[in-house]
Amino acid sequence: MSDLSFEQMLEESLKTIHNGEVVEGVVIDVKEDEIILNIGYKADGIITRNEYTNESNADLRELVHVNDKMEAKVLKVNDGDGQVLLTYKRLMAEKGNKRLEEAFNTQEVLKAPVAQVLTGGLSVVVDEARVFIPASLVSDTYEKNLEKYAGQEIEFVITEFNPRRRRIIGDRKQLLIARKAEMQRALFERIAVGDVVEGTVKNVTDFGAFIDLGGADGLLHISEMSWGHVENPKKVFKVGDQLTVLIKDINGDKIALSLKFEDQNPWLTAGEKYAAGNIVQGRVARMTDFGAFVELEPGVDALLHVSQISHNHVDKPSDILSVGQIIEAKVVDFNGADKKISLSMKALETAAPAAPAAPAAEEPAAGPETAGEA
Numbered sequence: 001m002s003d004l005s006f007e008q009m010l011e012e013s014l015k016t017i018h019n020g021e022v023v024e025g026v027v028i029d030v031k032e033d034e035i036i037l038n039i040g041y042k043a044d045g046i047i048t049r050n051e052y053t054n055e056s057n058a059d060l061r062e063l064v065h066v067n068d069k070m071e072a073k074v075l076k077v078n079d080g081d082g083q084v085l086l087t088y089k090r091l092m093a094e095k096g097n098k099r100l101e102e103a104f105n106t107q108e109v110l111k112a113p114v115a116q117v118l119t120g121g122l123s124v125v126v127d128e129a130r131v132f133i134p135a136s137l138v139s140d141t142y143e144k145n146l147e148k149y150a151g152q153e154i155e156f157v158i159t160e161f162n163p164r165r166r167r168i169i170g171d172r173k174q175l176l177i178a179r180k181a182e183m184q185r186a187l188f189e190r191i192a193v194g195d196v197v198e199g200t201v202k203n204v205t206d207f208g209a210f211i212d213l214g215g216a217d218g219l220l221h222i223s224e225m226s227w228g229h230v231e232n233p234k235k236v237f238k239v240g241d242q243l244t245v246l247i248k249d250i251n252g253d254k255i256a257l258s259l260k261f262e263d264q265n266p267w268l269t270a271g272e273k274y275a276a277g278n279i280v281q282g283r284v285a286r287m288t289d290f291g292a293f294v295e296l297e298p299g300v301d302a303l304l305h306v307s308q309i310s311h312n313h314v315d316k317p318s319d320i321l322s323v324g325q326i327i328e329a330k331v332v333d334f335n336g337a338d339k340k341i342s343l344s345m346k347a348l349e350t351a352a353p354a355a356p357a358a359p360a361a362e363e364p365a366a367g368p369e370t371a372g373e374a
Contacts (some may be wrong), residue, residue, distance in 0.1 A: 017084065023041075023074060026068070040073075045086040051086065084239070097129045100168055112133075117149060119220040120134060128354075131169070132168065133154075136173070140180065157175065158170055197247060198213075203239065218245065219255070226299070228258055228295070229298075239345040246259070252368050254327060270339075273304070285301060285323065294327065329345045330343065
């Protein structure tokens with residue numbers, strides 16, 4: 001019969017543990033800031049909130065429940081109160097580091113939520129292991145404000161792995177560049193000059209608008225925005241507008257777009273509407289010294305020569321007309337081949353009455369001198 005007491009035999013039957021060892025236990029109690037584990041040792045294991053999560057205000061009762069099984073790492077076999085101090089967070093970070101090392105070696109694409117927006121970039125967490133993504137590697141375009149990424153799940157690759165120096169760097173930019181290159185390749189394979197495609201206005205400038213076609217941007221020049229005259233593209237389009245555009249030209253990686261669809265060309269029906277002899281209305285669009293250009297409809301302008309403004313003498317069109325004024329005139333010539341139309345306001349005026357002829361000089365009556373000469 002053994003001379004050992006029951007307590008001694010019980011103690012010997014329990015396993016021994018050491019600092020740094022990974023143990024498995026069952027949750028026997030959860031408090032707001034503390035988890036108590038039965039780890040099969042003579043003392044229970046304790047995981048404080050700081051050793052479970054990085055969230056300083058987390059309520060552990062919402063995260064862990066009695067009878068949950070979990071692994072933890074031994075920090076101290078005796079914390080001074082006869083209990084075993086454990087860490088869950090650091091164990092997960094170690095496992096996360098192994099996961100990141102594998103991803104670094106294989107260049108695996110990882111996905112994780114942004115845990116923190118920092119001054120110089122973003123911090124993401126993979127299995128409790130932190131990865132820093134510098135601002136320069138967050139996007140393929142300049143990002144002035146990174147706050148929009150807070151809480152967002154993003155993809156990245158590990159480009160530098162040095163846990164000893166706590167330097168684990170992620171890169172999202174190269175994924176975006178590669179993805180755009182693939183989308184661009186696919187876009188150029190399926191489009192051709194003359195195609196009609198859908199796009200989104202990405203940027204508007206004084207000379208045109210850049211349209212995102214889903215893989216590449218195309219330029220919609222101001223001259224191709226309408227059959228009529230467009231003075232300021234920013235008054236016509238705004239970022240985010242959806243457009244149906246015509247691919248006018250492809251030159252290398254440059255795409256020229258147009259909204260001037262041939263079936264909507266106003267000159268297709270101009271010959272009937274503006275035939276010589278027709279009386280038309282139009283808006284004075286611009287003036288020169290020799291005449292005024294009148295917009296009959298968007299894309300169709302006609303010339304009102306200064307000599308055709310009035311029967312009365314007109315030095316220059318601006319003496320009589322103003323830009324924006326609506327006038328009525330008669331078409332005196334239509335040239336569809338050259339897209340030229342000539343107008344006359346004078347033709348609609350009643351001709352000015354002719355000046356009365358000067359009276360003829362009376363012949364002098366025959367006088368004595370005349371008679372004598374005769």
